[in-house]
Amino acid sequence: xxxxxxxxxxxxxxxxxxERRIGIAVGEQQLGQAHPLTTVRAASTSERMxxxxxxxxxxxxxxxxxxxxxxxxxSSHQMTGRAVRFADELRRRFALPVDxxxxxxxxxxxxxxxxxxxxDSRSARRHLDAVAAQLILQDHFDGxxxxxxxxxxxxxxxxxxxQARDPP
Numbered sequence: 001x002x003x004x005x006x007x008x009x010x011x012x013x014x015x016x017x018x019e020r021r022i023g024i025a026v027g028e029q030q031l032g033q034a035h036p037l038t039t040v041r042a043a044s045t046s047e048r049m050x051x052x053x054x055x056x057x058x059x060x061x062x063x064x065x066x067x068x069x070x071x072x073x074x075s076s077h078q079m080t081g082r083a084v085r086f087a088d089e090l091r092r093r094f095a096l097p098v099d100x101x102x103x104x105x106x107x108x109x110x111x112x113x114x115x116x117x118x119x120d121s122r123s124a125r126r127h128l129d130a131v132a133a134q135l136i137l138q139d140h141f142d143g144x145x146x147x148x149x150x151x152x153x154x155x156x157x158x159x160x161x162x163q164a165r166d167p168p
Contacts, residue, residue: 033141
């Protein structure tokens with residue numbers, strides 16, 4: 001089976017981890033578009049994994065992305081470690097590759113987006129975590145596109161191909 005990351009195809013699920021709620025988004029690598037999916041409300045690791053398992057089964061992702069929260073200066077903090085442990089548990093339970101997407105203030109950006117689209121505070125609260133996961137996944141897709149442009153064959157171009165495309 002071809003490596004979905006190399007071919008640029010496959011479904012990806014992304015997670016905005018929180019201790020009480022986890023926002024989940026879905027997207028297709030080839031399209032590079034993320035969409036909010038749902039929010040899981042669970043306090044324990046086992047409850048989280050039980051709630052996530054049907055989504056893994058339904059969407060059959062080729063990989064997962066977990067938002068790695070960092071402080072504004074880029075340093076790690078308490079939630080960083082918790083998100084990393086959550087990612088490790090996803091990897092262990094579902095045997096899927098897990099990428100990290102550095103995130104700062106994704107929930108704030110999600111709240112702003114929801115307000116801008118006419119949601120009141122109650123309506124926004126229901127969608128906040130899933131939209132935060134959408135922003136995390138979209139940033140991940142955008143970063144993949146910028147970091148590794150694809151050739152027609154779906155592989156990252158060689159240095160010579162890049163040189164020919166963008167001469168000095």
